[in-house]
Amino acid sequence: MRLIQIIVFFLMLAFASSLKAEPIAFDNVSIITMNDRDIIDSGHVITSGGRITAVAEGQLPDDFAGRRIDGAGAFLMPGLADMHVHYYADDMGPLYLANSTTFVRNLTGSVATIRRDEAARNGALLAPRVFTSAPIIDWGKPSLRDFFIRVESTDQAVGAVRAQGRAGFDAVKLYEGLPSETFRAAVAEARTQGMRVFSHVPRAMTVQDVLALKVDSIEHLDGYARALLQDGFTTDAERPAPIMWANSDREKFAALIAETVNAGTWNVPTFAITYGRINSADPDAYFARAEAVYLPMWADYWANMAASFAGNQPYYEAQLRKKGAFVRALYEAGAGVLIGTDGPNPFVTPGFAIHDELEGFAKAGFTNTEILRIATVDAARFMGQEGRMGVISENAQADLVLLRADPHVDLAVLREPLGAMVAGNWHDRAAIDAGLAARVQRLQKERRDSAEKE
Ligand SMILES: [Zn+2]
Incomplete structure (x- = not known):
């Protein structure tokens, strides 16, 4: 600060x-x-x-x-922490509180999100506290209609990180399209600015490359699936994660887990996204749920998107199973994992989706005691607030x-x-x-x- x-x-x-x-x-x-x-x-x-x-x-x-x-x-x-949300409207606050969530980590920030935290603290807004990253930085042509910050050179990426630090953000979010050199330069600049680094694994890099940079958190574990593929199963980085998880090799878990523990990087599996994909098989049933009344108008287009998930339906259960086993093994080895939902992904209602996430952890073999600790004490540890939050x-x-x-x-x-x-x-x-x-x-x-x- x-x-x-x-x-x-x-x-x-x-x-x-x-x-x-x-x-x-x-x-x-x-x-x-x-x-x-x-x-x-x-x-x-x-x-x-x-x-x-x-x-x-x-x-x-x-x-x-x-x-x-x-x-x-x-x-x-202590209230729960949902460590991966997209919280873009004041009146989403009650959605979190109604589901026992009193802290959220927002992964696409704006200055308005910083103000929402202030308003929650002084009681002016019915909402959880929020820690936010800056707007996502990704590769490509800038466009006014885009909530990402797009860069087309390493210099632009470094400049964007510097500007975000000066604007008062305490963390960056780096995305999948960034070339390796640009990603590395952005991480270095974030460190110079005293900012934390939350990231996806860029298509041009391996998860090992990203772990070597000791980023604070990797979202969704998708970069891991690519590294865990069975030998002989050819793929490119564009292949959908469910297929990669379904064809992952458990024999490869241990080495990657050791590298993760070594890096001190935390992981946010976002099982809720996969539940959302499974929900997409029957849009009418999803929109008939009581919580669907809290979805914005644009959620109607989820029904149109459902067809694009249909091809992967055979792999979602296997993804939950294999990814769950990997997350459990990470946890047992001492790597940090967090509860995060990523609503509003399709068929993932903000706030309410945390119960799917808790179920994802339960299915992966976590006890209720462990799950409650992850959602409180461990989230506080990740935030550097041990003993001051989550207890x-x-x-x-x-x-x-x-x-x-x-x-x-x-x-x-x-x-x-x-x-x-x-x-x-x-x-x-x-x-x-x-x-x-x-x-x-x-x-x-x-x-x-x-x-x-x-
Ligand atoms: Zn997200």
Whole structure:
């Protein structure tokens, strides 16, 4: 962060804490701390100024002056982190909160996304906190209608990274079309700017090339599938990932996993995209789901895209199985993995898709305890916020969800939180529902307006 940002940050912090003067306490509640205190059967948690200020067994002291929320019969835990989203509209915020997600990592940023984080922290927006990358940098001709930044030379790529750093972004996202020399120069410039590097594996490079650069995260693991192909199975880099995963060789897992551990690079498998592809086999059934009312008008075109996924339908289950086995082996070897959904990919509804992602991990052999840790503690570790995020302990960020039951027993309870707290701002179920309803109204109006125009 530059000095000016630091000053602005502290001014905002002062402003935000003045808004949150009143402390809030959850009383009579079971506390899933996600730290070595494990679960406190009946206790209380106090938050103030956006942070947790007390965690203790037993009842709230009588002299507590503030708002008291009765948590009798309920479980309080740190909110989940969805570590791969595309969050491009203010009223998407409730979609995440309604699914127990209080933190998102956005992979195609704009200055508006940075503002959304500020607004979530000071309680002005019903939304999760957000860490965002800068706009994606890829190769090609610039176009006004494109949300990617396109470059046609290494100098342009370096210039783009420098400009993004100066604009206040703390991370770059580098994409598949970049030539090797350009990708390497962009990574070097990001490091000079103190920015983190999130990337795909470019077609012109191998996953080993990218790991050697020690990037912070690789998205989707697609570059791995190419390196894991069975001998004799010829392919080019354009071949769809499901076919490559279906023809991957488990004997090749170990060497690549060792290289990943060595690089310290984290992986975000985004199983939810594959669930989306499977969902595409029956668009009508998908659009009949309750959550489909939150999809924007342009999602109608997903139905047209469905045909283009049909050819790969025979490979999606195998992809989930093989990729799941690889992710499990990565985790067991000590490589970092993260929960991320990549909504709105086709048939992947933002917020709601996290349950597919959790199921993808469960199918890969992860226990509920491991899954909950990945979505909280491990996400915090990736963010360099260990002990300050993803746990219920004193001084940690007050990002919490209140649940009807213990999610260790059944993760489905994460679908219906009783409320969510973001940076100390409490949003109860009624507030979240009102936010969801407001989005539906806006989308319906958009549809009516566009129908009138035609
Ligand atoms: Zn994405």
